[in-house]
Amino acid sequence: MNGIVLKNQNGYFNVLLDNNETASCRSRGKLKKKTDILVGDYVDCELDDSGQMLIKDVYPRLTVLHRPPIANVDQLILVSAIKSPDLDQYLLDKMIVLSEYAGINPAIIINKYDLDPSHALSVRYYYVNAGYDCICTSLETKYGLENVQMLLKGKIIAFSGPSGVGKSSLLNYILGSSHFISGEVSSHSGRGKTTTRHAELVRYSDHSLLMDTPGYTLLNLNHLMPEETAYLFKDFRPYLGKCRFNDCMHDKEPDCAVRDAVQNGDIQLERYNNYIKLLSELNSEKNRR
Ligand SMILES: Nc1nc2c(ncn2[C@@H]2O[C@H](COP(=O)(O)OP(=O)(O)OP(=O)(O)O)[C@@H](O)[C@H]2O)c(=O)[nH]1
Numbered sequence: 001m002n003g004i005v006l007k008n009q010n011g012y013f014n015v016l017l018d019n020n021e022t023a024s025c026r027s028r029g030k031l032k033k034k035t036d037i038l039v040g041d042y043v044d045c046e047l048d049d050s051g052q053m054l055i056k057d058v059y060p061r062l063t064v065l066h067r068p069p070i071a072n073v074d075q076l077i078l079v080s081a082i083k084s085p086d087l088d089q090y091l092l093d094k095m096i097v098l099s100e101y102a103g104i105n106p107a108i109i110i111n112k113y114d115l116d117p118s119h120a121l122s123v124r125y126y127y128v129n130a131g132y133d134c135i136c137t138s139l140e141t142k143y144g145l146e147n148v149q150m151l152l153k154g155k156i157i158a159f160s161g162p163s164g165v166g167k168s169s170l171l172n173y174i175l176g177s178s179h180f181i182s183g184e185v186s187s188h189s190g191r192g193k194t195t196t197r198h199a200e201l202v203r204y205s206d207h208s209l210l211m212d213t214p215g216y217t218l219l220n221l222n223h224l225m226p227e228e229t230a231y232l233f234k235d236f237r238p239y240l241g242k243c244r245f246n247d248c249m250h251d252k253e254p255d256c257a258v259r260d261a262v263q264n265g266d267i268q269l270e271r272y273n274n275y276i277k278l279l280s281e282l283n284s285e286k287n288r289r
């Protein structure tokens with residue numbers, strides 16, 4: 001019988017089966033050696049002689065996200081707060097690069113709109129211009145919450161973002177319950193209190209599964225190659241392959257189509273600056289290795 005892994009609980013996998021029932025499954029011994037089982041994996045299960053459900057196979061994954069570790073995400077929703085904790089646009093641009101790398105087109109929520117509406121709107125403008133679905137919300141004033149639904153596309157939907165931005169509050173709002181634990185932002189640092197959670201998919205409507213993921217603060221992109229980075233900036237793609245040099249890194253080379261687009265205002269300067277910043281981070285990492 002087929003199913004989707006909702007949760008890993010100390011080696012027992014909570015699986016949503018095709019018949020809409022959930023079962024606690026072990027992994028078959030042979031499979032354990034072959035592959036890790038991730039939340040979001042489509043699996044094939046069977047009952048053993050003692051009546052225990054076993055996962056006997058994992059179907060090939062369409063996508064894998066490493067942070068959080070989850071397979072087959074259809075929609076990744078990157079949540080940030082405009083303030084408390086303050087928005088880090090470079091970090092958000094890096095999160096977008098990571099989802100593009102995993103082959104997932106992300107959508108963006110700028111939460112805590114109530115704390116700085118005009119800044120939140122200008123950030124929204126930036127991401128819409130870069131080609132992404134982006135909405136502003138406030139759980140405090142209910143601003144923009146009617147637009148959240150529009151972002152919930154596909155079967156497996158994951159929410160990701162720094163600690164304390166309001167991911168759990170948003171999910172509670174969507175699910176209409178207090179399934180996810182929401183932590184208070186500690187007043188001295190403005191950062192979220194670390195609320196430890198395990199990656200878990202929760203059933204939402206008949207056809208969707210939602211996942212909240214533990215907050216993060218640092219991102220490691222060391223597995224990216226500098227020369228593939230420009231492609232991960234969606235707004236650069238129309239200009240790639242049009243530079244004088246085939247191996248143009250769009251940094252200081254002459255006749256660069258990407259830099260021309262920045263000059264003409266077709267690519268936003270801050271996106272370009274974040275690209276250059278990421279490129280130099282990746283290059284210095286490469287030189288250290
Ligand atoms: N002013 C304001 N505060 C909000 C808003 N949304 C959430 N908060 C508050 O921000 C704090 C953090 O919210 P959480 O939902 O726990 O944030 P989280 O992203 O799940 O945090 P982690 O669990 O650490 O990943 C809570 O005190 C919320 O009440 C909002 O729109 N405006």
Ligand SMILES: [Zn+2]
Binds near residue numbers: 249253255258
């Ligand atoms: Zn170039």
